[in-house]
Amino acid sequence: MVTRHAIAYGSRIVAGVTPGKKGQAVEGVPVYDTLKRACQLHQVDTSVIYVPPAFAHDAVMEAIGNGVRLILIITERIPRLDVARFLKVAEGEGCTIVGPNSVGIINPHDRVKLGAIGGDNAQRCFAPGQVGVISRSGGMTAECSWMVKRAGYGVSTSVSIGGDPLIGSPPKEILKRFEKDPQTKAVVLWGEPGTSYEEDVADFIADGGFTKPLIAYVAGNFVESMPEGIVFGHAASIVSGNSGRPSIKIRRLREAGAHVADRFNDIMDILKEVLG
Amino acid sequence: MARVLENVAKEILKANGIATPAFAVAKTPQEAQEAANRIGYPVVVKALVTVGKRGKTGAVKFADDAREVQAHAQTILGMTVRNFPVEALLIESKLAITRELYFSVTYDATRRMPVIIVSAEGGVDIEEIAESAPEKIVRHHVDLTLGFHPYQAKELCSAMGLEGKTLQRATQTVYRLYKNFEKVDATVLEVNPLVLTEDGGITAAAVLMGVDDDAFYRQPALADKVEVGTDRSWRPLTELEKEMVAVDAAESYRGTARYTEMEGGDIGFLCGGGGGSLLAYDSLLQCGGQPANYTEFGGNPTETKVAGLVKGVLSKPGVKSFFMDANITNNTQTDIVAKGIVKAFQEMKIDPTKFPAVVRLAGVNDTEAKKIFTDFHIEYYGDDISMEDAARVIVDRMKAVKRE
Secondary structure (H helix, E strand, O other), rough: OOOHHHHOOOOOOOOOOOOOOOEEOOOEEEEEEOHHHHHHHHHOOEEEEOHHHHHHHHHHHHHHHOOOEEEEOOOOOOOOHHHHHHHHHHHHHHOOOOOOOOOOOEEEOOEEOOOOOOOHHHHHHOOOOEEEEEEEEEHHHHHHHHHHOOOOOOOEEEOOOOOOOOOOOOOOOOHHHHHHHHOOEEEEEEEOOOOOOOHHHHHHHOOOOOOOOEEEEOOOHHHHOOOOOEEEEOOOEEEEEEEHHHHHHHHHHHHOOOOOOOOOOOHHHHHHHHHH | EEOOOOOHHHHHHHOOOOOOOOOOEEHHHHHHHHHHHHOOOOOEEEEEEOOOOOOHHEEEEOOOHHHHHHHHHHHHHHOOOOEEEEEEEEEOOOEEEEEEEEEEEEEOOOOEEEEEEEOOOOOHHHHHHHHHHHHEEEEEEEOOOHHHOOHHHHHHHHHHOHHHHHHHHHHHHHHHHHHEEEEEEEEEEEEEEEEEEEEOEEEEEEEEEOHHHHHHHHHHHOOOOOOOOHHHOOOOOOOOHHHHHHHHHHHOOEEEEEEOOOOOOOEEEEEOOOHHHHHHHHHHHHEEEEEOOOOOOOOOOOHHHHHHHHHHHHHHHOOOOEEEHHHHHHOOOOHHHHHHHHHHHHHHHHHOOOOOOOEEEEOOOOHHHEEEEEEEEOOEEOOOOHHHHHHHHHHHHHHHHHHH
């Protein structure tokens, strides 16, 4: 289903890899037993990992081992030790990993979509435009992009970075790319309790690493009035002491010069103000 | 993450070459006394709960004789430690301590590596050490492509100021503790204090362990010993929460669902998406709503799973309405969600014309979803309003009901 939607959208999916299924085809895409064979016969630059958690580590290693430079991991619930292992290897090899637990990446202008993002009706939320979107939540990647569209704009690229405790590309890493991307004029960041991603973004802006307007919303204020150490939402969404508190993230982002929306609906007005 | 009870953690460490005090579990003062007699006095009587910092709440006491054990057991069994009623005790031999060290290993989310933290100033919380003697905290990030080796354990112990035989013994213990962290797929392993005893031994006196529930498929022995979902609750799971864990587990291959009961509240609340659920809950509170529960699901669940969840949401006492708020879905089939919700209403014989029910659900197959909801008279919204707007609608409906 995902392959069908992605091809219909315009993505060039050249090969599938499933052991034991050599010679078959899915939606017209040839399937191979090994990624090695697929790489010999096709030009592969990106790998999307869908395999069950127990096989994810090996699949990621297979992609790295065959020289794939961008690896998108959709699989969730991969053991943390496995994730830490392949992230370290990828770092050493200079591979970019997005995810685990990402719903995908989409660029409506070039009509490329990786993963389930946008489902069968990507146009609903993702109009081509000049706003980058970054979100730990797959659903909110769509919802934030839809808010951009409702405000009268569109997205350059929307990235679901994954809600797991350990991920390959935290927001700061994606911002580095948006900074260099001429198509992107502003970025919408969806924030959540837990981790120090938003604080890292604030430091990055303050250090001059990201100079375009950043519009952020940090959800989960209610978590601060609950007992500490409880997970709400994503596994990484946990507050302990001063670490991970939405109120601190909001303050830090504002101090660094980001536009932080008090209400989610406000994103639309801020976009109009910023982009004119 | 799932928290592991201390006796289970200690059994694991003991089986892997790490010394622990002699220990036994007791559920009554009588059992406590029998255990203490076997172990030999003096003993420590501890609350056996999965939360840390027990000492501060008075849930750890020393006893020199049977009478004291009885008395302490009585007191601690009547206590509630950070919302967890004490149902069992850990009786341990009291160690002859010469020094208390600190050891922990967990994941550093920023550097995405395991980080080992040790300090020669153990016995108090690491936060306190960080305040009073930050220079006494030693960290080591483990490069998983290279592994962790005894020499690195030795460097850590040396940095703590240990020397001679103690250095050698501590090195072995630190090395084994880290290896255990990997072996059991732990997400946190804290030994505080790690005790140097008068006879020159090194013993894990108090152990806090959390394990990765995503790795249970390869840790079958552990999976039976821990309660899933403990990281999502600040108190023991309620009966309804346990039922919902079972509903989720029954069809674990499709969709994930988590049900948390909130105190009070009258809005039965179901939300889609880990991020969307935060926004929906915040929005409800902002416009004055009182959610009775926090239930999130994602990953395209089956009709049966949705129905099971909705029944849980609606069966909490005090629930007077139903609100579902979800972000626009990427792959969750909204028509299946709609069928699940309608099924739950039908099975519970709830008439949506007399019971406020508002749904905001857009995404895959939402033309069908809209028809299912509308035919069943559940107030439906798609991508015509935002998630925040939808929260306002249910709060308004509740106000109207209360006025009547």
